[in-house]
Amino acid sequence: MNYWLFKSEPETFSIDHLMQTPKQTEPWDGIRNYQVRNLLRDQIQLGDQAFFYHSNCTPPGIVGIMEIVKTAYPDLSARNPASAYYDPKATSDNPRWYTVDVHFLKKFPRIITLQEIKQHPALQNMPLARKGNRLSITPITQEEWQILLTRIPDKLNAISVMPA
DNA sequence: GCCAACGTTGGC
DNA sequence: GCCAACGTTGGC
Numbered sequence: 001m002n003y004w005l006f007k008s009e010p011e012t013f014s015i016d017h018l019m020q021t022p023k024q025t026e027p028w029d030g031i032r033n034y035q036v037r038n039l040l041r042d043q044i045q046l047g048d049q050a051f052f053y054h055s056n057c058t059p060p061g062i063v064g065i066m067e068i069v070k071t072a073y074p075d076l077s078a079r080n081p082a083s084a085y086y087d088p089k090a091t092s093d094n095p096r097w098y099t100v101d102v103h104f105l106k107k108f109p110r111i112i113t114l115q116e117i118k119q120h121p122a123l124q125n126m127p128l129a130r131k132g133n134r135l136s137i138t139p140i141t142q143e144e145w146q147i148l149l150t151r152i153p154d155k156l157n158a159i160s161v162m163p164a
Numbered sequence: 165g166c167c168a169a170c171g172t173t174g175g176c
Numbered sequence: 177g178c179c180a181a182c183g184t185t186g187g188c
Contacts, residue, residue: 055185056185056186060187114187131169131187132168132185133186134169134170134184134185134186
């Protein structure tokens, strides 16, 4: 199993949005960067887990965990002219862009802020800790995953918020 | 809103 | 294949 970090702007799609979908499962669509496309298509496996990161907000940080429940398939938003992610170069023969389905696992009782990540000596290799990283999906090592989880108080770590 | 750090595009 | 111009991301 692999670990990942998925970024999203909460104004566009937040962890609360994911929680509130009927099956708490959504396609992670709209990826329009080739490096990230390749990760989606070639590296991300069923059962992999991913941190949900809120970007371009105050404060930016990790807000919870998701699981990959469907591996790469063509991102149909690329072929929808009404979509903000429409790409006329995507065709049925060559979909060009891919998506995976993510399922909500848990929302943390507090945000693990970008500031904390930047301050932790063992997390300096994370792309997040470096300036100018713009990949919206990045791999996380098992060590980084464990360190980040221990930022959350143990008793609260297991909290999984169910839909209303 | 600013702007640094990228990624992408397209002329040549 | 180079690279300038342009677009986007995302922290601040």
